[in-house]
Amino acid sequence: MDLKEAGIGDGISEIIVTTKSASGMPNAAPIGIITEINEEGERKHFVKLYKGSQTLANVLETTMLAANVTDDAVIFVKTVFEHLSEVHFADFASMPVLTEANAWIVFKSVLIEERSDYLHFQVLPRAVKINRKEVKAINRGLNAVIEAAILATRYDVTTDAREKKEMGKLMERYAEIVKKCGGRREKEAMGILMDKFPFISKINKN
């Protein structure tokens, strides 16, 4: 099953992973799916699920996860900081998925390695659905939101003052890119981030 058609290219694909607990409670969070291509052109897919995350807890209970391919900046930022309400979820191949995603891929996970802070799984595609194909030009604001959101998740757990200052500077730089290049969804997403990190607002709200 070649997932390129469904948006999962080589390298790391940033997607929203949806899972459910054994009792059926859905969860959504942004993660990267790592795709490696060997010399025979075979593709293998992997994920690292961090200890303490709801995604890992659910995968350990059910072994299943779904990748939701989307380029909606707001969904990425929301799933970093908030629980998505049930209205965002649909059902596909007995898994919760995001209604608005462009494609869904349901995977079975196979544990291959345990590390101190994460578990490393190979993931095997079991069902694929493409909902919407489109043409979209690169928007620098979209990835600036993603980069700022990644920094945001690390900012609060970083204790080194110099590193923290560096992260703050980068986040301000990304906020400037969103202000200059972003569309409405990117600006809305950056607004959500700024509410969590008010120091970005100083440069972004005037």
Next chain:
Amino acid sequence: MDLKEAGIGDGISEIIVTTKSASGMPNAAPIGIITEINEEGERKHFVKLYKGSQTLANVLETTMLAANVTDDAVIFVKTVFEHLSEVHFADFASMPVLTEANAWIVFKSVLIEERSDYLHFQVLPRAVKINRKEVKAINRGLNAVIEAAILATRYDVTTDAREKKEMGKLMERYAEIVKKCGGRREKEAMGILMDKFPFISKINKN
């Protein structure tokens, strides 16, 4: 004519602009198309064309330009530093376009303002063709290449030593993102950039 379907959303869309001289010589270069939506929901598109660029010279001669919507990192980097050979060009509505692009939009330009370093045009769509729709997950490496390429174009003209050091640090950071997250096209594109800026290679080639 709503260009969203052809990949030109609100904010700034990064595309490859193709133009031709009065004598018919084609040229390609990366630029941003600025899309503004007014309160009635009407979309207007603008470009800033920098003095000294071949794109501006051609637009002044012919008034026409074509936007090529693509997410191929290699094409972006190549058109920053090199002349594309004729094999890359096709013909659409009497304009040169890039064979591989996902969509083409031919615009007529109307000068609205002259600034010290650029001319500001409104661009009016005259012909649109969608070649290929797809689903594609966000890849952090793709935009890291774009950001590094933008820095690269500024690096050589920057004289302030501190600013130059800061740019170098950012380029190394983007090279790290490409190394970690990029697919083959992103890595190939970063390779082209590294050949121009060997100091990036130190961190990226091991």
